[in-house]
Amino acid sequence: MRQPIIAGNWKMNGSLESIRTLVSGLKDGIRDVNSAEMAVCPPAAYLAEVSSLITGTTIALGAQDLSNAASGAYTGEISGDMLNDFNCKYVIVGHSERRNIRGESDELVAEKFKAAQDAGLTPILCVGELLEEREDGITEAVCARQIDAVTDAYGVSVLENSIIAYEPVWAIGTGKTATPEQAQDVHAFIRGHIASQDQSVADGLRIQYGGSMNAGNAAELLAQPDIDGGLIGGASLKADDFLAIGRAAG
Ligand code: 13P
Numbered sequence: 001m002r003q004p005i006i007a008g009n010w011k012m013n014g015s016l017e018s019i020r021t022l023v024s025g026l027k028d029g030i031r032d033v034n035s036a037e038m039a040v041c042p043p044a045a046y047l048a049e050v051s052s053l054i055t056g057t058t059i060a061l062g063a064q065d066l067s068n069a070a071s072g073a074y075t076g077e078i079s080g081d082m083l084n085d086f087n088c089k090y091v092i093v094g095h096s097e098r099r100n101i102r103g104e105s106d107e108l109v110a111e112k113f114k115a116a117q118d119a120g121l122t123p124i125l126c127v128g129e130l131l132e133e134r135e136d137g138i139t140e141a142v143c144a145r146q147i148d149a150v151t152d153a154y155g156v157s158v159l160e161n162s163i164i165a166y167e168p169v170w171a172i173g174t175g176k177t178a179t180p181e182q183a184q185d186v187h188a189f190i191r192g193h194i195a196s197q198d199q200s201v202a203d204g205l206r207i208q209y210g211g212s213m214n215a216g217n218a219a220e221l222l223a224q225p226d227i228d229g230g231l232i233g234g235a236s237l238k239a240d241d242f243l244a245i246g247r248a249a250g
Contacts, residue, residue, distance in 0.1 A: 002206050004222060004249040005163065005229035007039040007062060007124065008236025009092060009210075019046050023053045025239025030058060036229065036249035039090055040236070044078055051086040062090030062124065065098060068111035070118070080119025091116045092231075094146065095126045096169045106149035113150050117161060124163045124208070124231065125150060127190070131170035139168075140189050147193065156197040163206045164190060165231040171211025173233060180220045180227075183209045187226035215244035222249050 014022070019042060030038060041062035042050045051061055067077035083091055093116060094109035104112075109125070116123040127146040129139040143166065150158065166186050171178050178186075187207050195202035209221050210231030221227055229249065235241040 002204065002228045004036040005039060005206055005208060006033075006036045006232065006242070006246045006249055007041060007090065007208065007229070008232050008242050009041045009064060009095070010043060010236060011064070011097070011233060012043055013237055014043065014046065016046065016049065019050060020053065022237065022239055023050060023059075026059060026243065027054070027057055029239060029243040030246075033243060033246035034250065036246045038242075038246050041090070041092055047083070047086045047088065051088075055087075060089045061087055062092065063088050063121075064092050064095065066091050066093070066112055066116055066119075066121075068108060068115050070115065080115050080121050083121060084119055088121060090124055090163070091121045092124045092126060092165075096128055096167055096172060099126075100130070100169065106146055107153075109146070110149045110153045113162070114154055114158070117158060122161055122163060124165050126165045126167050126210070126231070128167040128169050128211075134168065134170065139186060140193075143186060143190055144193050147190065151194075151197065156194065156201055159194060159198075159201050159205055163208060163229075165208040165210050166190060167210035167231060169211075173212070175212050177212040177214075177217050177221070178209070180224050183221055184224035184226055187224065191226050213245065215241045215248070218245040218248040 039060040039062050063083045093112040098104045113123045127143045129142040191202045206228040208229040208231045209227050213230045214235040
């Protein structure tokens with residue numbers, strides 16, 4: 001009922017040459033991915049190129065960030081409408097690298113979430129705890145706070161056209177994956193938290209896991225009942241690895 005979605009967050013990696021090779025590899029192998037929806041989120045500078053390379057394929061396009069504003073004097077920023085011009089379907093908001101390195105607040109992330117939807121894009125809202133927050137036993141409280149910033153401002157129904165990515169910060173780029181049980185526990189908490197406000201929104205919501213997911217550990221993570229896909233960093237930069245994760249989704 002919830003179609004798994006495997007999305008590659010390329011972060012600030014690659015070159016024009018390397019992304020052409022990567023996309024060509026993805027196009028070669030995508031027909032062997034059965035049930036999962038596959039999406040790639042290149043750096044903004046390469047959106048136009050990737051958009052034209054994947055035209056006519058089943059690969060969806062996403063961006064890594066957008067402005068909370070619709071247009072105007074915001075040097076360096078990119079609006080949701082601009083992302084639409086390149087046929088983006090998804091946009092990541094609130095990635096931990098933007099929250100923790102660039103200092104984005106829960107409120108700003110909520111505004112970006114809304115700006116994405118206002119432009120007709122589907123936001124992928126990233127949530128997740130730092131290592132010290134897990135050790136302090138406040139993982140659930142942190143995830144709830146990050147989700148509530150959106151639903152308190154705009155209502156729970158906005159989650160209908162969105163995806164949540166649970167990405168424990170301590171598992172990102174560290175090779176330290178959450179165990180399937182650890183991940184499932186938080187995914188179930190997130191779904192339950194939303195269900196307490198709206199059961200049908202919670203039932204339909206796709207919740208991805210992100211954090212050192214790779215071809216070797218994907219199947220076990222994706223087999224968990226509340227894990228509906230993956231948001232993949234490092235392993236999305238190699239076509240074979242990314243496609244293997246897609247095939248692991250069933
Ligand atoms: P890694 O897969 O490299 O750990 O990155 C996960 C991530 O941050 C995806 O958004």
